[in-house]
Amino acid sequence: MYKKMGFVVAFIALAADLATKWIMLSIVMQPPKMIQISSFFSLNLGFNRGISFGLLSSPHFATPYLLSTFALIVVLFLVTQLWRGTSKIEAIGIGSIVGGATANVIDRLADGTVTDFLDFQIYSYHWPTFNVADTAIFCGVVLFIAASIFDEKLSPGQTEPGEK
DSSP states (O other): OOHHHHHHHHHHHHHHHHHHHHHIIIIITSSOOEEEOSSSEEEEEEEESSSGGGTTOOOOTTHHHHHHHHHHHHHHHHHHHHHHOOOHHHHHHHHHHHHHHHHHHHHHHHHSSEEEEEEEEETTEEOOOBOHHHHHHHHHHHHHHHHHHHSOOOOTTOOSTTOO
């Protein structure tokens, strides 16, 4: 029922991420620099060869292909979940994850790394730099978990909790 919504969210997440990466690389960061926006936020260009927090980072030529293959397997699994999904929240969450993951795969295959530029620091605590796709993935996971915890069990033929 909500497949279309999930795919629309995926497209929006993918397009927003690729557009912001292009703007950062082609316009804002020419030449590369750090732009302080506030006391806790800056735009700071970074390139991640691994996954979250730089895990599995390796200079080996096959790394981008192995990480991309794994991400695409996860995306395919999530698309099957989206196809079977029964809730708006679940569809939005899955769509957000699929769009963000696909955008990072495209970036990784094009450049061998994922471009990051959102940089937060509060006092001495510095969060690793990230991008719009990472934000979409995080928000999607939160929504997906919320949907699995809070959605009521549906009776046969019911498409939303409370619907008869």
